[in-house]
Amino acid sequence: MAIRLSDVAARAGVSVKTVSNVINDYPHITEQTRAKVEAAIAALGYRPNVSARSLRKGRSDFIALAIPEMASPYFAELGAAISRAAKRRGITVLIDQTEGEAEAEKLVLDGMRGQLIDGIIFSPITTAPTRIDLAETAKPLVLLGERHAGGGLDHVAVDSVQASFDATTHLISLGRQRIAAIGVGGGAGTGSVRRKGYRRALKAAGLPHDPSLELAGTGYHRDDGAASMRELLTLPDPPDAVFCFNDLLALGALRTLAEAGLKVPDDVAVVGFDDIEDGRYHSPSLTTISPDKEWLADNAVALLLDRIAGTGEAARCDLTVPYTLQIRESTCG
Amino acid sequence: MAIRLSDVAARAGVSVKTVSNVINDYPHITEQTRAKVEAAIAALGYRPNVSARSLRKGRSDFIALAIPEMASPYFAELGAAISRAAKRRGITVLIDQTEGEAEAEKLVLDGMRGQLIDGIIFSPITTAPTRIDLAETAKPLVLLGERHAGGGLDHVAVDSVQASFDATTHLISLGRQRIAAIGVGGGAGTGSVRRKGYRRALKAAGLPHDPSLELAGTGYHRDDGAASMRELLTLPDPPDAVFCFNDLLALGALRTLAEAGLKVPDDVAVVGFDDIEDGRYHSPSLTTISPDKEWLADNAVALLLDRIAGTGEAARCDLTVPYTLQIRESTCG
């Protein structure tokens, strides 16, 4: 029914091996032979069967990207960038929504989709530091986001402590005195690492550390940001600035401030983290830490493919993603 | 190296066939045998090789979702819903960013990823009505979005004409007289279908049709909406309401209005289409047509799987997605 390699060979009047050589771009093929084969492929509309190829070669040229949820703008933008970076290298990306730690680990440990995929780029859920004892994982794995307990894994991320320090320092340089933080969490996850940078900045500026200004949230969505901001507004002495640990939290906080009739940035200045498109078009537009997502995607894919090929250095890599602080209306209206 | 079916069989002391029967949930297996096999599977950490299975069965339980871009919130939300709906049925979704008509058609005609996938859900780019002569496509295909030229394909979409009529009528009921439309396009695509509903509503209300209020855009992103709105504001007699053909356009338009210092909805009321989360948290929150994305995802997947299985009715299906008009601050502040 489907056209097979042997059909192409028959039509071109060459051997199966030769067709395979043409398809896989092997050397020692005369231009004439190549042309003949390519003509046959085109005439028959032949497409190699990837299942057969992958079964035989033990490689599929598929990689997985495991993210908490693809509907979240940051992950949607990241997924798009990673898909493009992979496509450029002839690789297809399978996107997996882990929706939580247990699922994610299960996916990885479950042997990677029945050996279909060659490796995985794994972005653990931001709310909980995942126990990744995956060093002994069967297939190559590159970790995204905050460095998690365990180490020993290839890892690509922004320097979150430094970036958070910069974000907070920006607020301080604007003369803000009571700077809140939204998205604080324990463990080794995002909420903890970014708090470290936040606290360092306060300390460096000689500002007091007020625990009531540190809002621990349940998640990193707009509604969490809105709820945390509402809580901050009930304080006897509310903040004059807020550093939100991602843009979604910041957008939620802005919503609450708008509902409360407060002026941004005059009454409260707001900074986010991620630089999703949403924040650029918001009124006021959102000041935020902007990681270079293209750089991240390209380097994560390249690193993973190095591992799959078994080339590159043996030592584990720790790549630091460049970022900038994008100053917009939410701090400098 | 990898554990094979025969290893499991050896360990469990049964035949290969029996293990296969257990894995595939075939009948006529005693509880005792099943338990023995499952114990062996667990002990060895066996995972079936999907390439081998797919090669043999001619089915992979993979489907593709082809969308213009996954970083666009509507498609990100849709992709997430479709992934979940498929997962519930044991199916994995491969997401393809077509980034344009030519690519998309190429993908489909190119034989669907070397026969890996069993079928495709295809959401053609909204800016151009795609010539889909895919009825003779090798694999089952379900079309999303506006009905395109050709017909004869399974299709799942909202009644865009009616929804656009409702959106425009809502604006009229608020007493608006000069209602603009952003995102107008030719052909049979979104921009044309939604304009039809828009024009009908004006006509039904006896409002004049002013061509200068119909803005044809190059795309459906925030920047297109912002640009169109700027253009509308240069009119000698600017509009007092705008129906944007998607939420991203509306968000861009809102940004322009904010920059111009105009009040929404007092000066200009704005309606969108899609109900992305972004619009719900915007200030002002966005009035919009809200298609039931879960319904859409579930029915599109179910329909495609019916086709793949060869069950269900022979006649082509045309499923209409339920929607509601979500009235929010951008029209009723």
Place this chain on the structure above:
DNA sequence: CTGAAAGCGCTTACAG
């Protein structure tokens, strides 16, 4: 370059 053949790991008649 060619040609014949083995084998990747499954599923599936087939004979018992």
Place this chain on the structure above:
DNA sequence: CTGAAAGCGCTTACAG
């Protein structure tokens, strides 16, 4: 239920 075997469509030594 078992057991031996064929075959899905490739890639890859192997001998020429």
